[in-house]
Amino acid sequence: MAEATDEARTVILTVDDDPAVSRAVARDLRRRYGEDYRVVRAESGAAALEALRVLKLRGTPVAVILADYRMPQMNGIEFLEAALDLFPAARRILLTAYADTNAAIDAINVVDLDHYLLKPWEPPEEKLYPVVDDLLETWRAGAARAVDVTKVVGHRWSARSSRIREFLARNQVPYRWYSSEEPEGRRLLAAAGQDGLRLPLVVTPDGTALVEPAERDLADHVGLSTTPEADFYDLVVVGGGPAGLAAAVYGASEGLRTVLVEREATGGQAGQSSRIENYLGFPDGVSGAQLTDRARRQATKFGAELLTACTVTGLDVKGAARVLRFSDGSAVSAHTVILATGVSYRQLDVPGAAGLTGRGVYYGSALTEAAACQGQEVHIVGGANSAGQAAMFLSRTARKVTLLVRAPKLATSMSYYLLQRVQDAPTITVLTDTVVEAAHGKEHLEGLTLRNRVTGSSETVDAQWMYVFIGAAPLTDWLDGTVLRDPRGFVLTGPDLTTDGRPPAGWPLDRPPYHLETNVPGVFAAGDVRAESAKRVASAVGEGAMAVMLAHRYLEQS
The missing domain is CATH 3.40.50.2300 (Response regulator)
Structure with missing residues:
Protein backbone atom coordinates (compact mmCIF):
# COMPACT_ATOMS: atom_id res chain seq x y z
CA MET A 1 0.00 0.00 0.00
CA ALA A 143 3.04 21.85 -15.64
CA ALA A 144 -0.41 23.30 -15.17
CA ARG A 145 -1.20 23.85 -11.54
CA ALA A 146 -4.16 21.99 -10.11
CA VAL A 147 -7.09 24.07 -8.91
CA ASP A 148 -8.73 23.01 -5.67
CA VAL A 149 -12.30 23.09 -6.97
CA THR A 150 -15.02 20.63 -7.73
CA LYS A 151 -14.59 18.98 -11.14
CA VAL A 152 -17.47 17.99 -13.38
CA VAL A 153 -17.00 15.57 -16.28
CA GLY A 154 -19.95 15.39 -18.63
CA HIS A 155 -21.14 15.57 -22.20
CA ARG A 156 -22.14 18.75 -23.99
CA TRP A 157 -25.61 17.40 -24.76
CA SER A 158 -26.22 15.58 -21.48
CA ALA A 159 -29.32 16.95 -19.75
CA ARG A 160 -28.14 15.64 -16.39
CA SER A 161 -24.71 17.27 -16.85
CA SER A 162 -26.37 20.59 -17.65
CA ARG A 163 -28.56 20.36 -14.55
CA ILE A 164 -25.59 19.63 -12.26
CA ARG A 165 -23.59 22.53 -13.69
CA GLU A 166 -26.55 24.86 -13.19
CA PHE A 167 -27.02 23.62 -9.62
CA LEU A 168 -23.37 24.29 -8.72
CA ALA A 169 -23.26 27.67 -10.45
CA ARG A 170 -26.47 28.95 -8.86
CA ASN A 171 -25.27 27.84 -5.42
CA GLN A 172 -21.95 29.67 -5.90
CA VAL A 173 -19.89 26.46 -5.76
CA PRO A 174 -16.69 26.89 -7.83
CA TYR A 175 -16.24 24.09 -10.31
CA ARG A 176 -14.30 23.22 -13.43
CA TRP A 177 -15.99 21.61 -16.42
CA TYR A 178 -14.36 18.86 -18.49
CA SER A 179 -15.90 17.26 -21.54
CA SER A 180 -15.90 13.47 -21.41
CA GLU A 181 -14.32 13.58 -24.87
CA GLU A 182 -11.26 15.66 -23.95
CA PRO A 183 -8.06 14.09 -22.57
CA GLU A 184 -8.34 15.42 -19.01
CA GLY A 185 -11.98 14.36 -18.85
CA ARG A 186 -11.02 10.83 -19.91
CA ARG A 187 -8.24 10.76 -17.33
CA LEU A 188 -10.64 11.71 -14.54
CA LEU A 189 -13.09 9.04 -15.68
CA ALA A 190 -10.31 6.46 -15.70
CA ALA A 191 -9.17 7.51 -12.23
CA ALA A 192 -12.73 7.02 -10.96
CA GLY A 193 -13.03 3.65 -12.68
CA GLN A 194 -15.76 4.89 -15.04
CA ASP A 195 -16.18 4.23 -18.75
CA GLY A 196 -18.14 7.40 -19.48
CA LEU A 197 -21.49 5.69 -20.04
CA ARG A 198 -22.89 7.21 -16.85
CA LEU A 199 -22.52 10.98 -16.71
CA PRO A 200 -21.90 13.36 -15.12
CA LEU A 201 -18.99 12.43 -12.89
CA VAL A 202 -18.46 14.95 -10.10
CA VAL A 203 -15.15 14.93 -8.23
CA THR A 204 -15.17 16.97 -5.02
CA PRO A 205 -12.03 18.75 -3.71
CA ASP A 206 -11.39 15.92 -1.23
CA GLY A 207 -11.27 13.37 -4.07
CA THR A 208 -14.72 11.84 -3.65
CA ALA A 209 -16.12 10.65 -6.99
CA LEU A 210 -19.89 10.94 -7.45
CA VAL A 211 -21.57 9.39 -10.49
CA GLU A 212 -24.89 10.90 -11.56
CA PRO A 213 -25.39 12.40 -8.08
CA ALA A 214 -28.74 13.64 -6.83
CA GLU A 215 -28.73 17.33 -5.90
CA ARG A 216 -29.08 16.63 -2.18
CA ASP A 217 -26.18 14.16 -2.17
CA LEU A 218 -24.08 16.60 -4.18
CA ALA A 219 -24.97 19.45 -1.81
CA ASP A 220 -23.80 17.40 1.17
CA HIS A 221 -20.43 16.73 -0.50
CA VAL A 222 -19.67 20.30 -1.60
CA GLY A 223 -20.32 21.94 1.74
CA LEU A 224 -23.90 23.15 1.38
CA SER A 225 -26.18 22.76 4.40
CA THR A 226 -29.09 20.39 3.88
CA THR A 227 -30.16 19.55 7.45
CA PRO A 228 -31.53 22.03 10.02
CA GLU A 229 -29.44 22.48 13.14
CA ALA A 230 -32.49 22.67 15.43
CA ASP A 231 -35.96 21.16 15.63
CA PHE A 232 -37.81 24.39 16.41
CA TYR A 233 -37.43 27.98 15.15
CA ASP A 234 -39.18 31.29 15.51
CA LEU A 235 -39.43 31.58 11.73
CA VAL A 236 -39.12 29.20 8.81
CA VAL A 237 -38.88 30.79 5.36
CA VAL A 238 -39.78 28.45 2.48
CA GLY A 239 -38.11 29.59 -0.73
CA GLY A 240 -34.87 31.43 -1.43
CA GLY A 241 -35.84 34.01 -4.02
CA PRO A 242 -35.77 37.77 -3.38
CA ALA A 243 -38.79 37.59 -1.04
CA GLY A 244 -37.38 34.65 0.92
CA LEU A 245 -33.89 36.12 1.21
CA ALA A 246 -35.32 39.47 2.35
CA ALA A 247 -37.41 37.66 4.97
CA ALA A 248 -34.32 35.76 6.18
CA VAL A 249 -32.27 38.99 6.41
CA TYR A 250 -34.93 40.92 8.33
CA GLY A 251 -35.99 37.97 10.48
CA ALA A 252 -32.46 37.16 11.61
CA SER A 253 -31.42 40.80 12.02
CA GLU A 254 -34.39 41.37 14.33
CA GLY A 255 -33.48 38.50 16.61
CA LEU A 256 -35.73 35.71 15.34
CA ARG A 257 -34.26 32.21 15.15
CA THR A 258 -34.56 31.92 11.38
CA VAL A 259 -34.02 29.12 8.88
CA LEU A 260 -34.52 29.41 5.13
CA VAL A 261 -35.36 26.25 3.19
CA GLU A 262 -34.69 26.17 -0.57
CA ARG A 263 -35.54 23.38 -3.02
CA GLU A 264 -32.80 24.06 -5.58
CA ALA A 265 -30.73 27.22 -5.24
CA THR A 266 -31.20 30.63 -3.67
CA GLY A 267 -32.11 33.47 -6.00
CA GLY A 268 -35.21 32.04 -7.65
CA GLN A 269 -36.01 33.29 -11.13
CA ALA A 270 -34.38 36.62 -10.34
CA GLY A 271 -31.15 34.79 -9.53
CA GLN A 272 -31.08 33.44 -13.09
CA SER A 273 -31.45 36.88 -14.65
CA SER A 274 -28.42 38.09 -16.59
CA ARG A 275 -29.14 41.74 -15.76
CA ILE A 276 -31.66 43.55 -13.55
CA GLU A 277 -31.64 47.22 -14.51
CA ASN A 278 -34.75 48.67 -12.84
CA TYR A 279 -33.96 47.70 -9.25
CA LEU A 280 -33.66 50.68 -6.90
CA GLY A 281 -30.11 51.64 -6.01
CA PHE A 282 -28.34 49.98 -8.96
CA PRO A 283 -28.29 52.55 -11.78
CA ASP A 284 -25.89 50.43 -13.84
CA GLY A 285 -27.86 47.27 -13.23
CA VAL A 286 -26.92 44.14 -11.34
CA SER A 287 -26.94 40.48 -12.33
CA GLY A 288 -29.28 38.15 -10.53
CA ALA A 289 -26.32 36.11 -9.34
CA GLN A 290 -24.63 39.16 -7.80
CA LEU A 291 -27.80 40.28 -6.05
CA THR A 292 -28.43 36.77 -4.76
CA ASP A 293 -24.87 36.37 -3.47
CA ARG A 294 -25.02 39.67 -1.57
CA ALA A 295 -28.39 38.81 -0.03
CA ARG A 296 -27.23 35.34 0.96
CA ARG A 297 -24.09 36.66 2.63
CA GLN A 298 -26.16 39.32 4.39
CA ALA A 299 -28.59 36.71 5.74
CA THR A 300 -25.82 34.49 7.09
CA LYS A 301 -24.05 37.51 8.56
CA PHE A 302 -27.10 38.11 10.78
CA GLY A 303 -27.27 34.44 11.76
CA ALA A 304 -29.93 33.01 9.45
CA GLU A 305 -29.51 29.34 8.64
CA LEU A 306 -29.74 28.53 4.90
CA LEU A 307 -30.63 25.01 3.74
CA THR A 308 -30.29 23.88 0.12
CA ALA A 309 -31.74 20.93 -1.82
CA CYS A 310 -34.56 20.53 0.70
CA THR A 311 -38.00 19.84 -0.72
CA VAL A 312 -40.98 20.68 1.50
CA THR A 313 -43.88 18.29 0.98
CA GLY A 314 -46.44 19.38 3.55
CA LEU A 315 -47.55 21.88 6.20
CA ASP A 316 -49.31 20.78 9.39
CA VAL A 317 -50.83 22.85 12.18
CA LYS A 318 -50.22 21.37 15.62
CA GLY A 319 -51.43 23.80 18.27
CA ALA A 320 -49.18 26.85 18.23
CA ALA A 321 -46.59 25.04 16.12
CA ARG A 322 -46.40 25.10 12.32
CA VAL A 323 -44.74 21.89 11.13
CA LEU A 324 -43.06 21.57 7.73
CA ARG A 325 -42.50 18.07 6.37
CA PHE A 326 -39.59 17.29 4.01
CA SER A 327 -39.33 14.75 1.20
CA ASP A 328 -36.80 12.67 3.16
CA GLY A 329 -39.31 12.12 5.98
CA SER A 330 -37.84 14.66 8.39
CA ALA A 331 -39.63 17.77 9.68
CA VAL A 332 -39.00 21.12 11.31
CA SER A 333 -41.36 23.21 13.45
CA ALA A 334 -41.71 26.95 14.04
CA HIS A 335 -43.92 29.60 15.54
CA THR A 336 -44.30 31.30 12.14
CA VAL A 337 -43.81 30.42 8.47
CA ILE A 338 -43.32 32.66 5.45
CA LEU A 339 -44.16 31.07 2.09
CA ALA A 340 -41.86 32.58 -0.55
CA THR A 341 -41.61 29.71 -3.02
CA GLY A 342 -41.99 31.96 -6.05
CA VAL A 343 -42.88 30.40 -9.39
CA SER A 344 -41.31 28.02 -11.89
CA TYR A 345 -41.09 28.43 -15.66
CA ARG A 346 -43.91 26.76 -17.59
CA GLN A 347 -42.82 23.95 -19.87
CA LEU A 348 -43.22 24.25 -23.64
CA ASP A 349 -45.90 21.68 -24.45
CA VAL A 350 -45.05 20.81 -28.07
CA PRO A 351 -43.83 17.56 -29.65
CA GLY A 352 -40.14 16.87 -29.07
CA ALA A 353 -39.46 19.59 -26.48
CA ALA A 354 -39.63 17.43 -23.35
CA GLY A 355 -37.08 14.90 -24.61
CA LEU A 356 -34.62 17.64 -25.57
CA THR A 357 -34.74 19.57 -22.29
CA GLY A 358 -31.16 20.18 -21.16
CA ARG A 359 -29.92 19.15 -24.63
CA GLY A 360 -30.53 22.35 -26.53
CA VAL A 361 -33.86 23.29 -24.91
CA TYR A 362 -33.48 25.30 -21.69
CA TYR A 363 -35.89 27.00 -19.30
CA GLY A 364 -34.68 30.25 -17.82
CA SER A 365 -31.37 31.84 -18.63
CA ALA A 366 -29.25 28.70 -18.08
CA LEU A 367 -26.22 30.99 -18.05
CA THR A 368 -23.84 28.04 -17.65
CA GLU A 369 -24.63 27.12 -21.27
CA ALA A 370 -24.28 30.64 -22.64
CA ALA A 371 -20.56 30.34 -23.40
CA ALA A 372 -21.27 27.46 -25.78
CA CYS A 373 -23.60 29.72 -27.82
CA GLN A 374 -20.75 31.97 -28.95
CA GLY A 375 -20.89 32.58 -32.69
CA GLN A 376 -24.13 30.59 -33.11
CA GLU A 377 -27.82 31.36 -33.62
CA VAL A 378 -30.05 31.28 -30.55
CA HIS A 379 -33.84 31.18 -30.39
CA ILE A 380 -35.66 32.67 -27.38
CA VAL A 381 -39.34 31.97 -26.80
CA GLY A 382 -41.21 34.67 -24.88
CA GLY A 383 -41.97 38.37 -24.88
CA ALA A 384 -41.68 39.54 -21.28
CA ASN A 385 -38.73 41.12 -19.43
CA SER A 386 -36.99 37.83 -18.65
CA ALA A 387 -36.90 36.93 -22.37
CA GLY A 388 -35.67 40.43 -23.26
CA GLN A 389 -32.90 40.33 -20.67
CA ALA A 390 -31.76 36.94 -21.94
CA ALA A 391 -31.80 38.21 -25.53
CA MET A 392 -29.64 41.20 -24.64
CA PHE A 393 -27.18 39.04 -22.71
CA LEU A 394 -26.82 36.36 -25.39
CA SER A 395 -26.59 38.94 -28.20
CA ARG A 396 -23.15 39.95 -26.92
CA THR A 397 -21.55 36.77 -28.22
CA ALA A 398 -24.13 34.94 -30.36
CA ARG A 399 -24.12 35.42 -34.11
CA LYS A 400 -27.87 35.98 -34.13
CA VAL A 401 -30.67 35.97 -31.54
CA THR A 402 -34.22 35.36 -32.73
CA LEU A 403 -36.96 36.35 -30.30
CA LEU A 404 -40.16 34.35 -30.90
CA VAL A 405 -43.15 36.29 -29.54
CA ARG A 406 -46.71 34.95 -29.50
CA ALA A 407 -48.29 38.41 -29.17
CA PRO A 408 -48.61 40.86 -32.10
CA LYS A 409 -46.18 43.27 -30.42
CA LEU A 410 -43.66 43.42 -27.58
CA ALA A 411 -44.92 46.60 -25.95
CA THR A 412 -47.75 44.79 -24.16
CA SER A 413 -45.43 42.61 -22.05
CA MET A 414 -41.94 44.16 -21.95
CA SER A 415 -40.73 47.22 -20.03
CA TYR A 416 -40.18 50.26 -22.26
CA TYR A 417 -36.46 50.65 -21.47
CA LEU A 418 -35.80 47.02 -22.37
CA LEU A 419 -37.99 47.12 -25.46
CA GLN A 420 -35.92 49.99 -26.84
CA ARG A 421 -32.66 48.10 -26.30
CA VAL A 422 -33.97 44.95 -27.94
CA GLN A 423 -35.15 46.88 -30.98
CA ASP A 424 -31.82 48.71 -31.27
CA ALA A 425 -29.65 45.58 -30.95
CA PRO A 426 -28.29 44.71 -34.45
CA THR A 427 -28.03 40.96 -33.78
CA ILE A 428 -31.58 40.54 -32.38
CA THR A 429 -34.49 39.70 -34.70
CA VAL A 430 -38.05 39.79 -33.33
CA LEU A 431 -40.72 37.54 -34.88
CA THR A 432 -44.16 38.46 -33.54
CA ASP A 433 -47.31 36.35 -33.88
CA THR A 434 -44.98 33.33 -33.91
CA VAL A 435 -45.19 30.10 -31.92
CA VAL A 436 -43.12 26.93 -31.77
CA GLU A 437 -45.06 23.93 -33.04
CA ALA A 438 -42.38 21.23 -32.62
CA ALA A 439 -38.75 20.66 -31.65
CA HIS A 440 -36.65 18.22 -33.64
CA GLY A 441 -33.48 16.27 -32.87
CA LYS A 442 -32.15 12.94 -31.64
CA GLU A 443 -29.12 13.48 -29.40
CA HIS A 444 -29.74 17.24 -29.17
CA LEU A 445 -31.90 20.02 -30.62
CA GLU A 446 -31.46 20.27 -34.38
CA GLY A 447 -34.47 22.21 -35.63
CA LEU A 448 -37.74 24.00 -34.81
CA THR A 449 -41.05 24.16 -36.60
CA LEU A 450 -42.43 27.72 -36.35
CA ARG A 451 -45.98 28.81 -37.18
CA ASN A 452 -47.25 32.31 -37.85
CA ARG A 453 -50.53 32.71 -35.92
CA VAL A 454 -51.91 35.25 -38.42
CA THR A 455 -51.17 33.56 -41.74
CA GLY A 456 -51.15 29.98 -40.46
CA SER A 457 -48.00 29.22 -42.46
CA SER A 458 -45.30 27.01 -40.95
CA GLU A 459 -41.59 26.55 -41.60
CA THR A 460 -38.83 24.40 -40.12
CA VAL A 461 -35.58 26.16 -39.29
CA ASP A 462 -32.19 24.90 -38.11
CA ALA A 463 -31.69 25.42 -34.37
CA GLN A 464 -29.36 24.09 -31.69
CA TRP A 465 -30.16 26.46 -28.82
CA MET A 466 -33.60 27.48 -27.55
CA TYR A 467 -34.32 29.28 -24.27
CA VAL A 468 -37.95 29.32 -23.11
CA PHE A 469 -39.66 32.08 -21.07
CA ILE A 470 -43.41 31.52 -21.45
CA GLY A 471 -44.74 32.49 -18.07
CA ALA A 472 -44.60 30.74 -14.75
CA ALA A 473 -46.75 28.78 -12.34
CA PRO A 474 -46.53 28.40 -8.54
CA LEU A 475 -45.48 25.08 -7.04
CA THR A 476 -48.02 24.98 -4.24
CA ASP A 477 -49.68 21.57 -4.52
CA TRP A 478 -48.02 20.59 -1.24
CA LEU A 479 -50.30 23.10 0.53
CA ASP A 480 -53.47 21.19 -0.38
CA GLY A 481 -55.90 20.97 2.50
CA THR A 482 -54.10 23.58 4.59
CA VAL A 483 -53.58 26.90 2.82
CA LEU A 484 -56.18 28.43 0.50
CA ARG A 485 -55.15 29.26 -3.07
CA ASP A 486 -56.77 30.74 -6.15
CA PRO A 487 -57.67 28.60 -9.20
CA ARG A 488 -54.16 29.07 -10.63
CA GLY A 489 -52.47 27.90 -7.43
CA PHE A 490 -51.36 31.29 -6.07
CA VAL A 491 -51.69 31.73 -2.29
CA LEU A 492 -54.53 33.92 -1.04
CA THR A 493 -53.72 36.40 1.72
CA GLY A 494 -55.25 39.26 3.72
CA PRO A 495 -58.12 41.08 2.00
CA ASP A 496 -58.38 38.39 -0.71
CA LEU A 497 -59.50 35.95 2.00
CA THR A 498 -62.31 38.10 3.41
CA THR A 499 -65.91 38.33 2.24
CA ASP A 500 -67.71 41.57 3.11
CA GLY A 501 -65.05 42.15 5.73
CA ARG A 502 -65.60 38.75 7.33
CA PRO A 503 -62.61 36.39 7.81
CA PRO A 504 -62.50 33.05 5.97
CA ALA A 505 -64.38 30.01 7.25
CA GLY A 506 -62.50 28.30 10.06
CA TRP A 507 -60.46 31.40 10.98
CA PRO A 508 -59.89 30.97 14.75
CA LEU A 509 -58.93 34.50 15.83
CA ASP A 510 -60.99 37.59 16.66
CA ARG A 511 -59.01 39.79 14.28
CA PRO A 512 -59.05 39.42 10.46
CA PRO A 513 -55.93 38.07 8.71
CA TYR A 514 -53.05 40.52 8.34
CA HIS A 515 -52.32 41.82 4.85
CA LEU A 516 -49.85 39.02 3.93
CA GLU A 517 -51.29 36.37 6.24
CA THR A 518 -52.92 33.22 4.84
CA ASN A 519 -56.01 31.47 6.21
CA VAL A 520 -53.67 29.77 8.71
CA PRO A 521 -52.67 32.22 11.48
CA GLY A 522 -48.91 32.69 11.64
CA VAL A 523 -48.39 31.51 8.06
CA PHE A 524 -47.64 34.35 5.62
CA ALA A 525 -46.96 34.57 1.89
CA ALA A 526 -44.63 36.99 0.10
CA GLY A 527 -43.44 37.57 -3.43
CA ASP A 528 -44.52 35.90 -6.65
CA VAL A 529 -46.27 32.98 -4.95
CA ARG A 530 -48.87 35.35 -3.48
CA ALA A 531 -52.04 35.98 -5.49
CA GLU A 532 -52.16 39.41 -7.18
CA SER A 533 -48.54 40.23 -6.33
CA ALA A 534 -46.61 42.64 -8.57
CA LYS A 535 -44.14 40.02 -9.85
CA ARG A 536 -41.16 42.35 -9.57
CA VAL A 537 -37.91 41.97 -7.61
CA ALA A 538 -38.41 45.18 -5.64
CA SER A 539 -41.96 44.30 -4.58
CA ALA A 540 -40.85 40.78 -3.60
CA VAL A 541 -38.10 42.19 -1.38
CA GLY A 542 -40.58 44.63 0.19
CA GLU A 543 -43.11 41.88 0.85
CA GLY A 544 -40.44 39.67 2.44
CA ALA A 545 -39.56 42.48 4.85
CA MET A 546 -43.21 43.28 5.53
CA ALA A 547 -44.01 39.60 6.23
CA VAL A 548 -41.37 39.59 8.98
CA MET A 549 -42.96 42.69 10.54
CA LEU A 550 -46.35 40.94 10.54
CA ALA A 551 -44.80 37.76 11.94
CA HIS A 552 -43.45 39.85 14.83
CA ARG A 553 -46.92 41.27 15.41
CA TYR A 554 -48.39 37.76 15.41
CA LEU A 555 -45.78 36.53 17.93
CA GLU A 556 -46.43 39.49 20.23
CA GLN A 557 -50.14 38.72 20.33
CA SER A 558 -49.86 34.95 20.66
Missing part, protein backbone atom coordinates in the same frame (compact mmCIF):
# COMPACT_ATOMS: atom_id res chain seq x y z
CA ALA A 2 1.06 3.58 -0.61
CA GLU A 3 1.98 5.69 2.37
CA ALA A 4 -0.33 8.58 3.30
CA THR A 5 1.16 11.94 4.23
CA ASP A 6 0.27 15.62 3.86
CA GLU A 7 -2.04 16.18 0.86
CA ALA A 8 -1.26 19.82 0.23
CA ARG A 9 2.08 19.39 -1.55
CA THR A 10 3.09 18.24 -5.02
CA VAL A 11 3.96 14.53 -5.08
CA ILE A 12 7.07 12.60 -6.01
CA LEU A 13 6.07 8.92 -6.32
CA THR A 14 8.38 5.93 -6.18
CA VAL A 15 7.46 2.26 -6.68
CA ASP A 16 9.66 -0.82 -6.12
CA ASP A 17 8.61 -4.33 -5.12
CA ASP A 18 11.69 -4.78 -2.92
CA PRO A 19 10.76 -3.22 0.46
CA ALA A 20 14.37 -2.41 1.34
CA VAL A 21 15.00 -0.66 -1.97
CA SER A 22 11.61 1.10 -1.75
CA ARG A 23 12.45 2.51 1.68
CA ALA A 24 15.92 3.55 0.53
CA VAL A 25 14.61 5.47 -2.47
CA ALA A 26 11.96 7.22 -0.36
CA ARG A 27 14.55 8.02 2.34
CA ASP A 28 16.94 9.64 -0.11
CA LEU A 29 14.17 11.61 -1.80
CA ARG A 30 12.76 12.90 1.49
CA ARG A 31 16.21 13.94 2.65
CA ARG A 32 16.56 16.26 -0.33
CA TYR A 33 12.97 17.19 -1.28
CA GLY A 34 10.88 16.47 1.80
CA GLU A 35 10.37 20.11 2.78
CA ASP A 36 8.85 21.08 -0.55
CA TYR A 37 7.37 17.86 -1.91
CA ARG A 38 5.34 14.99 -0.59
CA VAL A 39 7.11 11.67 -1.23
CA VAL A 40 4.76 8.71 -1.73
CA ARG A 41 6.07 5.16 -2.06
CA ALA A 42 4.41 1.94 -3.14
CA GLU A 43 5.60 -1.68 -3.36
CA SER A 44 3.69 -2.79 -6.48
CA GLY A 45 2.54 -1.33 -9.74
CA ALA A 46 -1.10 -1.93 -8.81
CA ALA A 47 -0.75 -0.14 -5.46
CA ALA A 48 1.05 2.76 -7.13
CA LEU A 49 -1.68 3.09 -9.77
CA GLU A 50 -4.34 3.15 -7.07
CA ALA A 51 -2.39 5.89 -5.29
CA LEU A 52 -2.21 7.87 -8.54
CA ARG A 53 -5.97 7.52 -9.08
CA VAL A 54 -6.63 8.91 -5.61
CA LEU A 55 -4.22 11.79 -6.23
CA LYS A 56 -5.88 12.50 -9.58
CA LEU A 57 -9.34 12.69 -8.04
CA ARG A 58 -8.05 14.94 -5.25
CA GLY A 59 -6.43 17.27 -7.75
CA THR A 60 -2.96 16.71 -6.24
CA PRO A 61 -0.21 17.31 -8.82
CA VAL A 62 2.46 14.66 -9.42
CA ALA A 63 5.83 15.99 -10.57
CA VAL A 64 8.12 12.94 -10.82
CA ILE A 65 7.52 9.17 -10.90
CA LEU A 66 10.34 6.68 -10.26
CA ALA A 67 9.57 3.02 -11.06
CA ASP A 68 11.65 -0.14 -10.79
CA TYR A 69 11.82 -2.14 -14.02
CA ARG A 70 11.73 -5.70 -12.59
CA MET A 71 8.41 -5.96 -10.75
CA PRO A 72 6.06 -8.98 -10.83
CA GLN A 73 2.55 -8.76 -12.43
CA MET A 74 3.34 -5.29 -13.81
CA ASN A 75 6.87 -4.24 -14.69
CA GLY A 76 8.10 -0.68 -14.53
CA ILE A 77 7.52 0.08 -18.19
CA GLU A 78 3.93 -1.20 -18.04
CA PHE A 79 3.32 0.84 -14.92
CA LEU A 80 4.74 4.04 -16.39
CA GLU A 81 2.63 3.55 -19.51
CA ALA A 82 -0.51 3.32 -17.35
CA ALA A 83 0.63 6.27 -15.22
CA LEU A 84 1.04 8.33 -18.39
CA ASP A 85 -2.74 8.22 -18.90
CA LEU A 86 -3.36 9.76 -15.47
CA PHE A 87 -0.50 12.28 -15.21
CA PRO A 88 0.91 12.98 -18.68
CA ALA A 89 2.93 15.96 -17.44
CA ALA A 90 4.77 14.01 -14.71
CA ARG A 91 8.45 13.32 -15.38
CA ARG A 92 9.30 9.59 -15.54
CA ILE A 93 12.41 7.74 -14.33
CA LEU A 94 13.04 4.00 -14.69
CA LEU A 95 15.22 2.30 -12.06
CA THR A 96 17.04 -0.61 -13.63
CA ALA A 97 20.00 -2.95 -13.28
CA TYR A 98 22.88 -2.91 -15.75
CA ALA A 99 21.58 -6.07 -17.43
CA ASP A 100 18.32 -4.32 -18.30
CA THR A 101 19.85 -1.27 -19.95
CA ASN A 102 18.53 -2.19 -23.40
CA ALA A 103 14.99 -2.43 -22.03
CA ALA A 104 15.36 1.01 -20.48
CA ILE A 105 16.54 2.47 -23.78
CA ASP A 106 13.56 0.92 -25.58
CA ALA A 107 11.25 2.41 -22.93
CA ILE A 108 12.29 5.91 -23.96
CA ASN A 109 10.19 5.47 -27.09
CA VAL A 110 7.41 3.38 -25.49
CA VAL A 111 6.50 5.59 -22.52
CA ASP A 112 8.35 8.81 -23.37
CA LEU A 113 10.83 8.03 -20.60
CA ASP A 114 12.75 11.07 -19.30
CA HIS A 115 15.64 9.20 -17.69
CA TYR A 116 16.79 5.83 -16.44
CA LEU A 117 18.99 5.25 -13.40
CA LEU A 118 21.19 2.28 -12.75
CA LYS A 119 20.98 0.68 -9.30
CA PRO A 120 22.60 1.35 -6.95
CA TRP A 121 22.58 5.15 -7.30
CA GLU A 122 25.10 5.80 -4.54
CA PRO A 123 26.08 8.44 -3.77
CA PRO A 124 22.68 10.15 -4.43
CA GLU A 125 24.33 13.59 -4.46
CA GLU A 126 26.07 12.58 -7.71
CA LYS A 127 23.73 10.04 -9.37
CA LEU A 128 20.16 10.71 -8.11
CA TYR A 129 19.69 14.33 -7.07
CA PRO A 130 21.04 16.05 -10.23
CA VAL A 131 18.65 14.00 -12.38
CA VAL A 132 15.61 14.70 -10.18
CA ASP A 133 16.59 18.39 -9.87
CA ASP A 134 16.56 18.76 -13.66
CA LEU A 135 13.24 16.94 -14.04
CA LEU A 136 11.59 19.00 -11.29
CA GLU A 137 12.74 22.18 -12.97
CA THR A 138 11.32 20.95 -16.29
CA TRP A 139 8.03 20.01 -14.63
CA ARG A 140 7.71 23.39 -12.87
CA ALA A 141 8.29 25.20 -16.16
CA GLY A 142 5.53 23.41 -18.04
